[in-house]
Amino acid sequence: MSTPPSHTATAGSRRTAPGAASSRMPGYAPVPPSALGPALNADGYFAGSIDDTLHWVTDSFYQAMFLTTPEGVVLVDAPPTIGRNLLRAIDSVTTANGMPSTVTHMVYSHSHADHIGASSLFGPDVIRIGHAENLRLLRDDDPNRPPPTVTFEDRYVLEVGGERLELAYHGPNSAPDNIFIYAPAPPDPDGGRRDLPRLGAIQEPGPRPGHPLVDRCPAGGHELSVDNAGRRHLGRLGTRADGHTQIQYMADLQASTQAAIAFVDPTPYFQQYSPNAWAIFKAYLDEVSTRAAGPVTAKYTGVLAAADVYSRLNAAAMLDSLRVDTGDLGPFSGHP
Numbered sequence: 001m002s003t004p005p006s007h008t009a010t011a012g013s014r015r016t017a018p019g020a021a022s023s024r025m026p027g028y029a030p031v032p033p034s035a036l037g038p039a040l041n042a043d044g045y046f047a048g049s050i051d052d053t054l055h056w057v058t059d060s061f062y063q064a065m066f067l068t069t070p071e072g073v074v075l076v077d078a079p080p081t082i083g084r085n086l087l088r089a090i091d092s093v094t095t096a097n098g099m100p101s102t103v104t105h106m107v108y109s110h111s112h113a114d115h116i117g118a119s120s121l122f123g124p125d126v127i128r129i130g131h132a133e134n135l136r137l138l139r140d141d142d143p144n145r146p147p148p149t150v151t152f153e154d155r156y157v158l159e160v161g162g163e164r165l166e167l168a169y170h171g172p173n174s175a176p177d178n179i180f181i182y183a184p185a186p187p188d189p190d191g192g193r194r195d196l197p198r199l200g201a202i203q204e205p206g207p208r209p210g211h212p213l214v215d216r217c218p219a220g221g222h223e224l225s226v227d228n229a230g231r232r233h234l235g236r237l238g239t240r241a242d243g244h245t246q247i248q249y250m251a252d253l254q255a256s257t258q259a260a261i262a263f264v265d266p267t268p269y270f271q272q273y274s275p276n277a278w279a280i281f282k283a284y285l286d287e288v289s290t291r292a293a294g295p296v297t298a299k300y301t302g303v304l305a306a307a308d309v310y311s312r313l314n315a316a317a318m319l320d321s322l323r324v325d326t327g328d329l330g331p332f333s334g335h336p
Helices: 085-097 132-137 219-223 240-263 267-273 277-300 307-324
Strands: 046-049 054-058 063-069 072-076 103-107 127-131 150-152 155-160 163-168 180-183 199-201
Touching: 046 085, 054 085, 063 085, 063 163, 072 085, 072 155, 072 163, 103 155, 127 132, 132 150, 150 155, 240 277, 240 307, 267 277, 277 307
Parallel strands: 072 103, 103 127, 127 150
Antiparallel strands: 046 054, 054 063, 063 072, 155 163, 163 180, 180 199
8 A cells, every 4th residue: 555645844835734724815805894794693693673573684694584473484595504593593583572483484595505505404394485497406306405395487475474475586697596585564554555675685796705796687676676685695684775886886897897808909818828729718808807807896995895805706707798698709709
């Protein structure tokens, strides 16, 4: 049996233990205080009330929300990073408001494991609701993500114990089965209804952990008016003002990427790397993405958290979309 070779540290070298972080970790701009959510409790979560029956829970990386009703709890998503703290949050809230703590219904916003991977904690008898595409995507029988028992194509209204959630599909967004979830305002004391939904659960484009720009949301999503937005990531609820900032970020990113496409000449990359077509194209895409990200990063650092972390990756995704979706191929648009 052979033995692994020994590793001897030499002068000027630095050994890093397997799995340890590199000492060359980059530095990033401070997170704006406005982007931070409430402090977590000793168990590592925060549960907040949107109103008497609608609540949200976060671990500062992911979010879920739940409705408490006389007939049981309706839970939207079950991120595994929150995990059993979902049970603790629900138990704490229902103990305080006198509602039953059993989760009877669960809504899947989409199929991604990082958002619903703790679904199995709530047992096999929960009624799980998702888009029809969600059922197809979960067909491999992941034990942590039981498939939905109720599916829909365009819209679905869930009513439990006098509470209501309106589910809508506007096409692929962060996933092919991504849905929008609205919690309409309950009746006001005068017997009418408020003008705005109290919460809409959406996936915002722009900088967010683990996801560079992948959202291609139809314009109709920008017209939604809500009091709060559950963003499914990070540690605080979103607002309509956040939505307007995100829309402007996207517009600026698109304009900057289009300008970079028009500016960057790929000739030096052909000269340097031919006949390596892979290297030519990668060098060109990297330069366009870097140039596109520069002014956007400068404008939004200190305004949007992680603008300096993700804007280059977002620019790369925007570049790919402009090229293949809109046909803005720049210098590759046609051979003379």
